[in-house]
Amino acid sequence: MKNYLSARKLRKSFYQRELVDVARCLLGKTFVKKDGENILSGKIVEVEAYHGDFDEAAHSFGRMTKRTEIMFNTGGYLYVYFTYGAHHCCNVVTGKAGQGTAVLIRAVEPLTGINKMIKNRFGRKLKNEKEMFNLTSGPGKTCQAFAITRNHSGVDLTGNDIFILNSKKIKSKEIGVSKRIGITKSVDLPWRFFIKDNPYLSRK
DNA sequence: CCACGGATTGGCT
């Protein structure tokens, strides 16, 4: 197997930059979770940005609560929330203390630990090849495949459990931009970013 | 204490 995991771990200085810059730069990077014997990893192919100051769709908008406290920390931590009584979604906290800025990981392309991801998602083997593209093609799916729950909210991304590895920067012309998905407020902000034509996107 | 709605998903029409 190609050694996807030899690259260097992203440091706090990467995360503590401006929200949208971090969001775009996260595309193509390798999201990693150590899981006992397994190393689960995937290439980040779709993200969305959320901002506490003026973005009404953000959980951090207007107020800090116990749940969203981690979003107001300095960049470089994980924020995980539970929604619709069924799904977890994970975010990368960015920027400076007090900003309430974070990037939602919406989809990844599986790289290593794929059999474990399949087990976590479906509890069985794949029925067909097509199901590979249903493994991590959404924020809830990705958390399920990586077995990430709100117990992981607050994890330090410069630690050894969950982190992101550097990679070559994705070219601007390869990055698609759109409005965010599934929200009802601040719907017009063009803050969804994705790698064009990647088969693991949550939608085209 | 109670009511309400959600940064989604998958199944059914």
Next chain:
DNA sequence: GCCAATCCGTGGA
């Protein structure tokens, strides 16, 4: 394409 499932965070009484 439409919509129910399902639990918890949040805010108001």
